[in-house]
Amino acid sequence: SQKIEQNSEALNIQEGKTATLTCNYTNYSPAYLQWYRQDPGRGPVFLLLIRENEKEKRKERLKVTFDTTLKQSLFHITASQPADSATYLCALDTGRRALTFGSGTRLQVQP
């Protein structure tokens, strides 16, 4: 069956460190993969998009990798800050424009 897996346990890190979040998927062939941030009681906010033929994408302190062989995407936040604390969602776009989301990983950055 099709599955998208993100760490269900919260990730706790110290301010200034790099946070690495994982998104694994099975039985999908996504053309694109997107990452979103969601704060409590609010809608998700788009962060980054990566295509199947791209290995890596960067935006300021954010970096996403996409390995279609491993069926995995890694999301990195460098020099993390308490304001980065939120739930991060990965979403697969199989080319039909409907996004399929993982359940998200909650990141807590301690000052």
Add this chain to the structure above:
Amino acid sequence: ETGVTQSPTHLIKTRGQQVTLRCSSQSGHNTVSWYQQALGQGPQFIFQYYREEENGRGNFPPRFSGLQFPNYSSELNVNALELDDSALYLCASSLVSGGSDEQYFGPGTRLTVT
């Protein structure tokens, strides 16, 4: 803050009733998608409208229906409400391009079915 608004913010309904949720898309966007998000889960795709036509549907029964209007505002209607319909309902607008479309989400409507 995106330019997507939703109303109402919160809603409490009784099992068996019907509900209509509303969404106003970001200016210039021609596509709206609706998602259901249960507590602790990621959003689940309900359906998408492009230029007033349904353009894709997730695994939701026909009692979930929608409309998109010429001004690109949208409605989600749910008939015969069930307890499991309690969730955060999100709409997201986007501008269809040649590739994947970044979605602009509204703040959501929290529906509670008792």
